[in-house]
Structures are given as structure tokens and as C-alpha cells.
Amino acid sequence: MALYLVCEKEEVEEIYNQLNKIPSKNEYSRSFTSEELSRNEISNTERELIKLLVGDWKSVILKCKKDKNYLGWSTSMKDICVYFTLLLLDQNDLDSKAKARIYNSVKHQIAARYDGETLPDFESLVNNWKEKKTLDEQKNILEFIEDEVDARLEVLIGGGYRNSYYKGAELLVYLGQVLESYGDKNATARLVEKYKKIH
DSSP states (O other): OTHHHHSOHHHHHHHHTTGGGSOBOOSSSOOOSOHHHHTTOBOHHHHHHHHHHTTOHHHHHHHHHHOOOOSOGGGSHHHHHHHHHHHHHOOOOSOOHHHHHHHHHHHHHHHHHHTTOOOOOHHHHHHHHHHHOOOSOHHHHHHHHHHHHHHHHHHHHHTTOGGGHHHHHHHHHHHHHHHHTTTOTTHHHHHHHHHHHHO
């Protein structure tokens, strides 16, 4: 996202074309290679996020769909990709508690990959990205995310994981708010009522 501050989107897309030349690194453990090389490695999740930022969301969604694990999102690509996609799609100007929690979750995940470095102003980076680029076929993306949220909540609530209910609730409310920003009136109330009836 920082590249969108200093480059035109065409320049970013050209950089993206070089992505496959960057070596991969282990997702959650530090590399034992040299410091210079480790700074030029990229994790699979980071690779997918870059694809998302340049608009290649279909391959990201395809990879998420193949992952049928709806628990332990904090150690999978689903957590950051689903949350991050919602932030990119959100057209609301107003802040909310659910939105703030989703932002914090994504920032926490990204901070873990910065290895102690100072994080940039993440919210400003997201807003700048929105000014320069949008994801196409938003309806299809939102349908995918709603399916992911449904599956996530079914596992959390149906499986009795009470300590994680709040995670599902925050995600459900924020999804509703994003849907409302696309004209789906009362989406939040509709989604909440849906789960009240089921559970």
C-alpha cells in the first residue's frame, strides 16, 4: 500500500509483475538466512495481499475457498484476507467499534511480519489506496465474504466456542456495515436477526 503513496497504479502493477521473483519465507518463524536476504523474502500471505491490492482478488478468493478450516484464523490466510478485503471494500466514512476492531486485528497481523519495525499509518495507507484503486465485481466479493462469515460463525457458535463468540459478532456487524455502504439497507440488523433465529 505504501507504494500507492509514491507511485502511479500502473507502476505498482509493473512491480507486481516481478512478484514471483521474490523468494518465499516461513509464515510464522524468522528466517535463518542473512538479514539482507530475509528483508527481501515474502510470506505466502503477504504475496496474496499484494495480489489483492493490485486487483487480482479472484486468485486470492480461490485460495481461501480451498481452506476449509474455519477455526484458528489467526494462523491462516483467511483471517487477514477476509478482514483486509472488508476494509478495502468499505465505503463508509463513519467509524464504528466493529470497524476499529477489524482494523486492529489486521494491524496486529501485519505488525507480526514487521519484526519490530515501526508500522506506517495503516489507516491512511488504506484510505490512500481507496482513492487510487478499487476492487471490481464488489458484489461477487461480498457474496464470497458473506459465505466465509456464515461458515465461520456456524463453527464458532454451533461448536460452542464461547470465548470466541465476540470475534464472530464483530465480523458479522462489520460485514453488515460494509453491505449497507453498498445500498443493502438494514443489512446489519438482518444478519444479526438471522443468527438469533438459528442459535
